Amino acid sequence: MGDRNDGGNNLPPGFRFSPTDEELVVHFLHRKAALLPCHPDVIPDLELYPYDPWRLNGKAMVEGKKWYFYSRRTSNRITENGFWRPIGVDQPIISSSGAGKIIGMKKFYSFYVGEPPESGVKTDWVMEEYRLSDLSASTSTKSSSRGRRRRRSAHSISNIVDHSKWVVCRVYEEKYENEGDDNGIELSCLDEVFMSLDDDDDDLDEICLPC
Numbered sequence: 001m002g003d004r005n006d007g008g009n010n011l012p013p014g015f016r017f018s019p020t021d022e023e024l025v026v027h028f029l030h031r032k033a034a035l036l037p038c039h040p041d042v043i044p045d046l047e048l049y050p051y052d053p054w055r056l057n058g059k060a061m062v063e064g065k066k067w068y069f070y071s072r073r074t075s076n077r078i079t080e081n082g083f084w085r086p087i088g089v090d091q092p093i094i095s096s097s098g099a100g101k102i103i104g105m106k107k108f109y110s111f112y113v114g115e116p117p118e119s120g121v122k123t124d125w126v127m128e129e130y131r132l133s134d135l136s137a138s139t140s141t142k143s144s145s146r147g148r149r150r151r152r153s154a155h156s157i158s159n160i161v162d163h164s165k166w167v168v169c170r171v172y173e174e175k176y177e178n179e180g181d182d183n184g185i186e187l188s189c190l191d192e193v194f195m196s197l198d199d200d201d202d203d204l205d206e207i208c209l210p211c
Contacts, residue, residue: 017042017063021093024068024130025104029168032070033132043168045070050079053111053125053171065176073131073165077109083116084109084127093130102133126177128170 019028031038043061046069051059053067060067077084086109093104109127114120 017061017068021106021130022096022103024168024170025093025132026095029070029104029130029132029166032166032168043068043070047071049074049076052079052081053123053127053173056171060171066170066172068168068170070166070168073167078116079111082111082113082120082123085112085116085120092133104130104132106130124173124175126172126174129167130169131167 028038028043044059046056046060056062056067056069060069062068086107088108091106091108092102093106095101095103107129109129111123111125111127112120113123
């Protein structure tokens with residue numbers, strides 16, 4: 001998979017690629033770092049830089065208006081026409097198993113057109129970068145080491161690459177993020193009623209709540 005960068009999704013007709021944060025970390029990034037096969041094998045390797053986000057089509061895996069790809073962790077986030085600037089703080093990805101285990105971290109970036117670090121015009125392009133937590137990376141490195149030992153006859157130690165340094169990225173334009181997203185939060189009937197009210201408190205007296 002490492003050399004494939006055609007951006008195709010290799011999915012049967014009718015199937016959509018809409019992974020959750022946990023699925024991206026567990027079923028894709030963790031297996032990538034551990035040198036295990038990924039099923040389906042749809043996310044390509046891509047050196048993000050120096051690609052501008054609007055040039056990802058045909059290079060990254062695309063689903064709707066979102067692009068997915070693996071990349072090496074790097075501090076160089078300068079592209080041909082701009083740069084990615086981090087926003088907010090890192091968010092932990094918590095396992096749904098109920099143990100409260102942090103399995104990965106998620107960081108947001110906004111794309112700016114111009115020269116870093118201070119100049120530049122903010123665009124609607126957003127990148128979500130997922131990396132393994134320290135514990136997950138350590139586990140993946142051990143698994144990777146076991147796999148590498150089986151391949152020592154073909155590769156020298158000096159050529160070994162630490163695959164725990166991979167990240168998986170999701171890129172999209174913010175204005176399109178929730179467009180056609182079936183996983184969005186649905187409002188209840190009462191939510192819609194209260195949101196439709198204006199600032200006149202007298203309107204509250206006209207609402208008949210169900211018993």
